Structure formats: C-alpha cells, structure tokens
Amino acid sequence: MTSISVDKDIAERWSRKAQERGRAVIDFTNEQLSMNLERYEKLRLLVPNYTYSIGDDYLHVICHKEKATFSIRAKDSHLFCEEDNSTECFHVIYALATPEVNKLWLKQPRFHATASDPKESPSF
Numbered sequence: 001m002t003s004i005s006v007d008k009d010i011a012e013r014w015s016r017k018a019q020e021r022g023r024a025v026i027d028f029t030n031e032q033l034s035m036n037l038e039r040y041e042k043l044r045l046l047v048p049n050y051t052y053s054i055g056d057d058y059l060h061v062i063c064h065k066e067k068a069t070f071s072i073r074a075k076d077s078h079l080f081c082e083e084d085n086s087t088e089c090f091h092v093i094y095a096l097a098t099p100e101v102n103k104l105w106l107k108q109p110r111f112h113a114t115a116s117d118p119k120e121s122p123s124f
C-alpha cells in the first residue's frame with residue numbers, strides 16, 4: 001500500500017465519482033489506475049510504430065515508420081487531424097485510445113458547463 005497526495009478539489013470529485021459508481025474510493029482508484037496502465041500497454045502492443053506527446057492544444061501522434069508527426073486537436077465535438085484534414089483517419093482513432101485525450105476536450109468551451117445546465121453538456 002502506498003499513499004499519494006492529490007489536490008483537494010480533485011480528491012473530492014474523485015470521492016463523489018467513486019460513490020456514484022458504488023465503489024470504495026480505494027477500490028475505485030485501483031481499478032481506474034489499473035485500466036489506464038492496461039490502456040498504455042495495449043496501445044504500445046497494438047500500435048508499436050506509434051508514440052505520442054501531448055501539449056496544451058494538440059496531441060501529436062508520431063509514426064516512427066513513416067517518420068511523420070500528425071497533430072490532433074479538438075474541433076467542435078470531434079477530434080481533427082491537421083495533416084489529413086480528417087476526423088476519421090487512423091491518427092484520430094489512435095488519439096482517442098490514449099488516456100490523455102481528455103486534455104483536448106477540456107479546452108472546449110462546452111465542456112465547462114455546469115450540471116445545472118444540461119443543455120450545455122458535451123455529447124458524444
């Protein structure tokens with residue numbers, strides 16, 4: 001067992017989410033972290049020629065085989081690949097499989113809606 005520190009507001013939101021899911025915080029945390037670790041490992045196994053990095057507005061998908069980088073950003077309610085001018089290319093699909101993809105959505109104004117304003121909530 002290891003202890004970590006997180007920001008208070010995140011801890012409170014996390015605790016509420018665990019409660020919503022009917023899980024103890026420690027069980028919920030272990031499950032979520034385990035799933036993210038699996039996601040990293042599966043992505044690396046399934047797409048070994050690709051890696052990625054994430055910036056403030058872009059997730060850069062790096063294809064080592066083609067020696068090319070593809071810039072993915074959130075655009076309206078989709079992800080958009082700048083190089084392919086597409087919302088459906090493999091680079092977008094790859095980006096969607098990364099745990100960090102949510103950082104792109106967080107910049108979208110519609111994702112800052114409050115729970116009391118459901119019409120402003122994001123839809124997928």
Ligand SMILES: [Zn+2]
Binds near residue numbers: 081082084085086091
């Ligand atoms: Zn692409």
